[in-house]
Amino acid sequence: MRWRQGRRSTNIEDRRGRRPGIAIGGGGARLLLLVLAMMCMGGDPAQLLGIVGNTQITQSQPEPTQRPSDEVGDFLSAVLGSTEDVWSEVFAASGARYRLPTLVMFSDIVRSACGTNSAATGPFYCPLDQKVYPDTSFFRQLAQLGGPGDFAAAYVIGHEIGHHVQNLVGTSDRVRQLQSRGNRTDANALSVMLELQADCYAGAWAHHANRTAALLEPGDVEEGLAAAAAIGDDRLMRQSGRAVSPESFTHGTSQQRQQWLRTGLQTGDLNACDTFGRGS
DSSP, X not given: OXXXXXXOXXXXXXXTTOOOOOOOSHHHHHHHHHHHHHHHTTOOHHHHHHHHHTSOOTTOOOOOOOOOOSXXXXXXXXXXXXXXXXXXXXXXXXXXXXXXXXXXXXXXXXXXXXXXXXXXXXSEEETTTTXXXXXXXXXXXXXXXXXXXXXXXXXXXXXXHHHHHHHXXXXXXXXXXXXXXXXXXXXXXXXXXXXXXXXXXXHHHHHHHHHHHOOOOTTHHHHHHHHHHHTOHHHHHHHTTOOXXXXXXXXOOHHHHHHHHHHHHHHOOGGGGOHHHHOO
């Protein structure tokens, strides 16, 4: 993957090695008093802090931006820059403006507007702050699962940016509304369609980036497809020793994820990414 020649995005934060703090505002001051009171009474304040760590703290201040200078950070900055260029062009062609997301690199645990998440969550997108959050250790895990390579990692970022696109055009809101009206099985099925569309959007990004900047090298498509297969619901269930349960799928099978990534790569057409209208 020819990423070194690409433009670097400035919309990136490096929070690796930092633990989410507790905001000291009105609520933070009361929390500090509770912690001190528990210590005086012989209680364990870690229990209280553990509860707080799993809730959203709305009075926290924005994290300062810090540009990464290492290889991983440089790579992610280049991939993000490429997605910015492609999606800005795609949106402009339809008379719309693409709002640039921010990418936040973290390790172990991170706080977003959607709450506090650990690395176990995997890379995620928060629509409330329009930021993509990858724990950089995930890419090593992806390689161990059978998805090595730079384009495999770029596909993951492209997938999360795909969720940003869905958020901007209103798809995510419509899906959440439908999910609130149905049962768990129906909600999971809608989640699968949403995730598969994000896979297709990742492929569409790579298609356009390759057309304008010769992004892809021989073997890159295979890397992306291997990564898509590695994180299919059915494969992950088998690897964890669980029975494959289609009604509990939330992201799609390995075959489905490969299919929709390939569709985006081959066509670059967002209309071809209609996983809702064409089925999964």
